[in-house]
Amino acid sequence: MAKRLYTPVxxxxxxxxxxxxxxxxxxxxxxxxxxxxxxxxxxxxxAKGKPGLIIVGGTQVDKKRYTNTAGLHCFDxxxxxxxxxxxxxxxxxxxxxxxxxxxxxxxxxxSKQKDIGGVEAVAPSAVPSPYTKFEMPHALTIDEIREIVGxxxxxxxxxxxxxxxxIEICTNSGYxxxxxxxxxxxxxxxxxxxxxxxxxxxxxxxxxxIREAVGNDFVVTTRIGGSDxxxxxxxxxxxxxxxRAISDCGRIDALSVTGGWHxxxxxxxxxxxxxxxxxxxxxxIKDNVDIPVMMSNRLGIEAAERYVEEGALDLAVxxxxxxxxxxxxxxxxxxxxxxxxxxxxxxxxxxxxLLTGRGIVGCLANVSCGLECDYVNQNKELPDQVISEHxxxxxxxxxxxxxxxxxxxxxxxxxxxxxxxxxxRSGGQMLYAAxxxxxxxxxxxxxYLENVCKNQGVCFITGRKISADETEFxxxxxxxxVATGSKPVIPDIPVEEGxxxxxxxxVLSGKKTTGRKVVVAGAGAVGTQVALSLAEExxxxxxxxxxxxxxxxxxxxxxxxxxxKGTKTVSIVGKKIGKGIGPGTKxxxxxxxxxxxVNQYKGFHVIEIKQNGACLEDGExxxxxxxxxxxxxxxxxxxxxxxxxxxxxxxMKAELNVIGDAQKSGYISDAMEAAYELAVTL
Ligand code: SF4
Numbered sequence: 001m002a003k004r005l006y007t008p009v010x011x012x013x014x015x016x017x018x019x020x021x022x023x024x025x026x027x028x029x030x031x032x033x034x035x036x037x038x039x040x041x042x043x044x045x046x047a048k049g050k051p052g053l054i055i056v057g058g059t060q061v062d063k064k065r066y067t068n069t070a071g072l073h074c075f076d077x078x079x080x081x082x083x084x085x086x087x088x089x090x091x092x093x094x095x096x097x098x099x100x101x102x103x104x105x106x107x108x109x110x111s112k113q114k115d116i117g118g119v120e121a122v123a124p125s126a127v128p129s130p131y132t133k134f135e136m137p138h139a140l141t142i143d144e145i146r147e148i149v150g151x152x153x154x155x156x157x158x159x160x161x162x163x164x165x166x167i168e169i170c171t172n173s174g175y176x177x178x179x180x181x182x183x184x185x186x187x188x189x190x191x192x193x194x195x196x197x198x199x200x201x202x203x204x205x206x207x208x209x210i211r212e213a214v215g216n217d218f219v220v221t222t223r224i225g226g227s228d229x230x231x232x233x234x235x236x237x238x239x240x241x242x243x244r245a246i247s248d249c250g251r252i253d254a255l256s257v258t259g260g261w262h263x264x265x266x267x268x269x270x271x272x273x274x275x276x277x278x279x280x281x282x283x284x285i286k287d288n289v290d291i292p293v294m295m296s297n298r299l300g301i302e303a304a305e306r307y308v309e310e311g312a313l314d315l316a317v318x319x320x321x322x323x324x325x326x327x328x329x330x331x332x333x334x335x336x337x338x339x340x341x342x343x344x345x346x347x348x349x350x351x352x353x354l355l356t357g358r359g360i361v362g363c364l365a366n367v368s369c370g371l372e373c374d375y376v377n378q379n380k381e382l383p384d385q386v387i388s389e390h391x392x393x394x395x396x397x398x399x400x401x402x403x404x405x406x407x408x409x410x411x412x413x414x415x416x417x418x419x420x421x422x423x424x425r426s427g428g429q430m431l432y433a434a435x436x437x438x439x440x441x442x443x444x445x446x447x448y449l450e451n452v453c454k455n456q457g458v459c460f461i462t463g464r465k466i467s468a469d470e471t472e473f474x475x476x477x478x479x480x481x482v483a484t485g486s487k488p489v490i491p492d493i494p495v496e497e498g499x500x501x502x503x504x505x506x507v508l509s510g511k512k513t514t515g516r517k518v519v520v521a522g523a524g525a526v527g528t529q530v531a532l533s534l535a536e537e538x539x540x541x542x543x544x545x546x547x548x549x550x551x552x553x554x555x556x557x558x559x560x561x562x563x564x565k566g567t568k569t570v571s572i573v574g575k576k577i578g579k580g581i582g583p584g585t586k587x588x589x590x591x592x593x594x595x596x597x598v599n600q601y602k603g604f605h606v607i608e609i610k611q612n613g614a615c616l617e618d619g620e621x622x623x624x625x626x627x628x629x630x631x632x633x634x635x636x637x638x639x640x641x642x643x644x645x646x647x648x649x650x651x652m653k654a655e656l657n658v659i660g661d662a663q664k665s666g667y668i669s670d671a672m673e674a675a676y677e678l679a680v681t682l
Contacts, residue, residue: 005308006333009052009315011292012219012253014165016052016315017097019308020329023256023296023319024057024103024168024223026071026354027361029370033060033073035082038360040089041372044380046322047093051329052315054090055168055256059102061155062148065116067107074102074155074162083162091163099165103223104155106148108176109137109185110262122148124180124202125187131174131263145192145202148176153209156220166219166253169206171242173225174261177203181242182233196241207251221254222246226281229260229268236281240288247289254292256317257282267588268297269320271345271441275300283312301332301340320350323363323370338451341365344441348669352582364669365445367405367676375680383680387414392478392682395420395654397466397643400428402660402671403483404449409679411456418477419458422465426450428485429661430668435508436529437536445668468646479655481678482644483671486637486661491521495609504530504634515629516568519614521606523574525581527634528589531572534632535596538567564595571599571626573606573616580667599626606631637665 006018029039046054058071066073073079083102090100107116109123112132122144123137140148152169159167171177179185180202186193192201203222210220224243227236234242239257246252259268259278267273275298282295295307296317304316320343321328331340342365349362349369363369368382375382392415396403399421411417425431427446434442454460466474474480488503495501504526506512520531540548540562548559577593577600578586593600601616604624608615613628644658659678660671 002333003305003309005305005316009292011053011166011221013217014099014219016099017050018052018329018333019294019315020051020053020304020332021256021294021315021317022046022051022054022322022329023317024055024105024170025319025323025350025361026058027370028058028071028354029360030072033066034079035072035086037373038370039072040086041376041380042370043086044089044093045326045372045382047090047098049322049327049330050094050097050333051322052097053099053101053165055101055103055317056086057103057170057319058105059155059159060106061104061151062106063151065106065111065119065122067111067115071105072102074104074158075151077158080158080162083159083164087163087165100163101166101168101219101221102155102159102164103168103170104152104159105170106176108179110175123176124185124192127179127185127187129174129263139188142190145205149202149205149209152206153213156210156218157213160214160218166221167210167214168256169203169210169220169222171203171225172223172258174228174230174263177206178225178228178261182228182230184230184232196238196245200242200245204249207249211251216251219253220251221256222252223256223258224285225260226257226278226285227260229264229266233261236284239281240284243285243289247291252291254294254314255285255289256294256296257285258295258317259297265587265591267585269345269351270347270585270588272438272585272588273298273345276303279303279307279313283307286313298345301328301337320345320363323350323361324365326366339448339455341448341452342441342444344444346442347584348582348667351584355583364667364672365448367673384409384412388682390682391415393476394418394479394481394682395466395474395477396481396483398422398428398483398485398660398662399426399460399462400483400485400660400671401430401445401449401668402485402662402675403428403481404446404453404675405672406481406483406659406675406679407453407458408449408456409676410682411453411458413679413682415682417453417458419453419460420464420466421460421462424463426460426462428483429671432505432508432526433668435510436533439529442668466643468643468650471650471652474647475653477654479657479682480647480652482641482647482656482658482662483660483675484640484643484662486665487640488633489635489638491606491633491635493606493608496611499609499611500630501609502630502632504632507632508533514568514632517613517628518568518570518630518632519606519626519628520570520572520632520634521574521614522634522636523572523577523600523602524579524634524636526636527572527574527632528578528581528593530632530634531570531598532589532592532596534568535566535570535593535598539563539565564597566596569599570596571601571628573601573604573614573626575603575605577602601626637661639663639665
C-alpha cells in the first residue's frame with residue numbers, strides 16, 4: 001500500500017494527487033514581472049516529477065510597490081496571457097497530476113526604495129529592518145491600507161483568470177502581513193494595532209477581498225511562521241492563536257507552517273540546523289486547528305513520510321529540494337531515496353545569490369538549475385537526459401566534485417567512464433568540507449554522485465594513483481579528463497626549528513592534533529571552519545546537553561554557557577574573517593566565532609612562526625606576537641596539475657582535458673560547473 005504522503009488529499013474543492021508540495025521560493029526568474037522562458041523551463045522540469053502542488057513564490061500584488069528584483073506580477077490584465085501559458089504548462093507536463101498556486105507576497109518594510117521603483121517602502125509602523133540596512137519605511141495610512149487590500153483582491157481575480165488552482169497568502173518570514181501580526185513592527189494605536197485581533201485585521205480584510213474576487217469555491221491557503229524567532233515578536237504560542245483564528249474563520253482551506261523571519265539570528269535553512277529541528281512548529285499548529293496543515297524547513301523525506309503517516313501533518317512542503325533535484329517527488333514516491341540529489345543546505349547558489357544580487361538563483365548540487373532554458377534541446381530535454389551520438393571511452397583521473405560530476409553526466413549520456421582516485425575514498429575536497437561540526441550534509445552530495453555514477457555503470461577504481469608513464473593504459477581511452485584537484489598553499493615564511501606547524505586539512509581529518517593554544521593562519525572558509533572546530537573542542541555534546549537539561553543539572557542559561565567554553569585558546573588571523581563564505585551562512589559562523597571567544601586578528605597575516613607562537617603584521621607594518629603551541633595553515637589552495645602538465649607533453653592519441661581545481665582553485669560549485677559544461681559537449 002502506498003505511503004500516505006503519496007496518496008491524494010483534498011484542499012477545499014480540489015484534490016491533489018499526492019501530498020508533496022513544491023514550496024514558494026524567491027527565484028527572480030521573471031522577466032520584468034512577466035513569465036519568461038527561464039521560469040517556464042525551470043518549472044517544466046519540476047512539473048515532470050509530478051508533485052501534488054507547486055506554489056509559485058514571490059508573486060507581486062501591489063502595482064505601486066512591486067519589487068523589481070522579485071517574481072511574477074499579478075496586478076494587471078496584461079500579465080494574464082503569460083500566466084495562463086504557465087499554468088497550462090504545469091497541468092500539461094504533469095499530466096494533470098500537479099496543481100499550481102500563486103503565493104501573494106507584499107514585502108512591506110522588507111523592500112528598499114531602489115528596488116520598488118523609487119517609492120517609499122511601507123509598513124504598519126515606521127520601524128526599519130536590519131534586512132534592508134534600516135531604511136525607514138512609511139507607516140501606512142488607513143486609505144493606503146484599503147488600497148493594498150484592494151490590490152490583493154485584484155490579484156486574486158487575475159490569478160483565477162490565469163488558470164491558477166489556488167492562492168497562498170504569505171504572512172510569514174517578516175513580510176507585510178507578518179509585520180502587522182507582530183508587536184515589534186506594529187506599533188499602531190488604531191484598529192490595526194494593539195490586540196492580536198486588531199493586528200490580524202489587515203489580514204482578514206485581505207481574505208475578504210480575495211474571497212469577494214474569487215468566491216468561496218476557489219482554494220485559498222495561508223502560510224504562517226510557526227514562530228518569528230525574534231525576541232519580542234510572535235512565539236509558537238502566539239502562532240497557535242493566529243492559526244486558530246485563521247482556521248476558525250472558515251474561509252481558508254489550509255495552513256502552511258514555516259520558520260521565522262528573515263532577520264532572525266537563528267539559522268533556519270542551513271546545514272547547521274539538524275534535520276527536523278523545526279517540525280515541532282507544524283505539528284503543534286496541526287494539533288490546534290481543524291484545517292489541513294503543511295510544514296516545511298529542514299524536513300527530510302523520510303520524516304515527512306512518517307509525520308504524514310501518523311497524521312501529525314497533512315502535507316509536506318519542500319522548496320530547495322526541488323532546486324537540487326527536479327525529480328524529487330517522483331524519486332521519493334518510487335522509493336529511490338539513494339538517487340535523490342538532496343539539497344545540502346549550503347545556500348551558496350540560492351540564498352546567497354538572492355542576498356547579494358550576484359548571479360541568478362541556482363544550485364550548487366544541480367548545475368542546470370535556473371539554466372534549463374539555456375541547456376534544453378528542441379524536445380525540452382536536458383543534456384543529461386540525452387544519449388550522445390559520439391560515444392567515447394573516457395578515463396577520469398580524480399573523484400572529487402569535478403571528476404564525479406563529469407562522470408555522472410558523461411555516463412548518463414552513454415559514454416563508457418572509468419574513474420581512478422588515488423585515495424581510498426571518493427569525494428576529494430567534499431570529504432574535508434563535510435568534517436567540521438554541522439557540515440556533514442555535504443556528504444549527501446558525495447554519496448549521491450557516487451550512487452548515481454555506479455548505477456549508470458561508471459567503473460570506480462580507488463586507491464589507484466595514475467602515473468604519466470602508464471602509456472598503454474592511458475592510450476586505451478579516447479579521452480582523459482584530469483580532475484586531480486588542488487593542494488594547500490604553503491607560505492614562504494620563516495619557521496623556527498621545533499615549531500609545531502600543521503595543515504588545516506590534516507586537522508579537519510583528524511590526522512594531526514594541536515596543542516592547547518592555537519593560531520589559525522588564514523581566515524577564509526577553511527580557516528574559519530578550523531577555528532570553530534578547534535574552539536568547540538571540549539564543549540558538551542548534544543547528547544550531554546540533552547541529559548543536563550532533562551535531569552535539571554544546572555539552569556538552562558548556565559548549560560548554554562558551557563557550549564561556549566572549549567578547552568583550547570584559538571586565534572584566527574586573516575584579512576577578513578569568513579572571507580569567501582556567503583552571507584546566508586557567514587552570519588551564523590561569525591556569531592559562533594564570537595560566542596566561542598576566538599581571538600580575531602583582522603587585517604593581519606603571519607610573517608614568522610616560532611616554537612611558542614606566531615609573529616603577525618598588518619598592512620601598515622604594525623606587529624603583534626600571539627602565543628601558540630601550534631600554528632594551523634589555512635591559506636588556500638593551488639591547482640594540483642602536475643599530472644596534466646606531464647600528459648600534455650606526451651602527445652597521446654587520447655583527447656586531454658583538465659577541469660575543476662586542477663585547472664583553477666575555487667569552490668565546489670565552480671568545479672561542478674566546469675565538469676558539467678565539458679560533459680554536455682561530448
Ligand atoms: Fe540547497 Fe545549496 Fe542548492 Fe541552495 S545551493 S538549493 S542550499 S544545495
